[in-house]
Amino acid sequence: MAIVFVMAGAAKLGGADQMIELFEDIGVGQWFRYVTGVVEVIGALGLLVPRLAGLAALGLVGVMLGAVIANVFIDNSMLEAVALLLLAAVVAWGRRDRTAVLFRPKSAAEVV
Numbered sequence: 001m002a003i004v005f006v007m008a009g010a011a012k013l014g015g016a017d018q019m020i021e022l023f024e025d026i027g028v029g030q031w032f033r034y035v036t037g038v039v040e041v042i043g044a045l046g047l048l049v050p051r052l053a054g055l056a057a058l059g060l061v062g063v064m065l066g067a068v069i070a071n072v073f074i075d076n077s078m079l080e081a082v083a084l085l086l087l088a089a090v091v092a093w094g095r096r097d098r099t100a101v102l103f104r105p106k107s108a109a110e111v112v
Contacts, residue, residue: 001044001047001084001088002044002045002047004041004044005043005047005060006023006044006045006085008039008073009036009039009040009044010039012033012034012037012040013038013041014037016065019037020033022074022076025074025076036063036066039060039063040060042059043056043057043059043063044060045060047060047091050098050101051098053091053095053098054092054095054096055095057088057089057091058088058092058099060084060088061085061088061089061092062112064081064084064085064088065085067081067084068070068082068086084107
């Protein structure tokens with residue numbers, strides 16, 4: 001999954017013609033293509049860090065929800081987006097305990 005997101009992010013950041021056209025069709029501007037590409041690459045790298053994998057997957061769920069919605073509105077195939085959404089959701093769910101630990105305040109004993 002990380003490889004797919006790095007490739008998708010790199011295509012957006014590299015200015016692949018298909019990505020430029022896709023974001024033109026969506027109508028949000030090319031700046032959003034760059035934002036999406038950066039988020040995808042950072043999310044992919046986060047998937048490779050066990051402590052951050054759940055949080056990264058959760059962020060990628062958000063990205064893929066946006067992709068599914070965008071594909072519905074521009075009448076594009078959303079099979080790949082749905083598949084990646086489901087995979088990211090499975091990883092996020094499976095890592096939910098580790099992700100929750102990232103947001104718990106540390107006690108005084110843990111700080112020392």
